Amino acid sequence: MYDLLLTYREQLVYSLAVVILLLVIQFVLKKAANKVGKRSEINITRTRLMFKYINILIFLIAAFLLSFAWGVGIAELSLIFSSVFAIIGVALFAIWSILSNITSGIIMFFSFPYKIGDTIKIHDKDMPIEAEIEDIKAFHLHLRTSDGELITYPNNLILQKAVSLIEVHGRYDEGKDAL
Incomplete structure (x- = not known):
């Protein structure tokens, strides 16, 4: 065991340093997302969704x-990543709308001016909608019309359409979990 530690000492130290550094970066990013969520009165479940995205990013960087630490060369690494990205690229091209909705959900986390409980009007010439925002998910909004109809509206479309705030009501303390 001691020989193993001596043989791979440099790789183990580098790995430990990388893990510690990435844990610190992850902590800072989560604190920043939490602070933005609280300052903007964003629902805690949406903040937790940002935490999942941060975890995925940290995992990929790690x-x-x-x-590199364990001897994978640049040529092998570029072959692996180019193959993975080629497969992912083909898959994402086939499901580009899902990716655009996730991206829109991230944008909405930081800059969406409307909150859960607000009544909004979406100015769509084909189907104008006036409804209360019931929930904001990673892929879509849940909107409840005055007739009680539940509408799921894609995040990418809400950023493309003109939206008016009709009434601010029904807001609750979004920064805390309900018991």
């Missing part, structure tokens, strides 16, 4: 950096 895999990349640790592969």
Whole structure:
């Protein structure tokens, strides 16, 4: 065991440093997302969704950096990443709307001026909608009309259409979980 530690000492130290650094970066990013969420009165579930995105980003960076530490060369690493990105690229091209909705959900987390409980009007020439925002998910909004109809509206479309705030009501303390 001691021989193993001596043989891979440099890789182990580098790996430990990378893990500690990435944990610190993850902590800082989560604190920043939490602070933005509280300052903007964003629902805690949406803040937790940002935490998942941060975890995925940190994991990808860790895999990349640790592969260098353990002797994977640039040529092998570029082959692996180009193959993975080619497969992902083909898959994402086939499901581009899902990716655009996720991206829109991230944009809405930081800059969407409307909150859960607000009544909005979406100015769409084909189907104008006036409804209360019931929930904001990663892919879509849940809107409740005055007739009680539930409408799921894609996040990417809400950023493309003109939206008016009709009434601010029904807001609750979005920064705390309900018991």
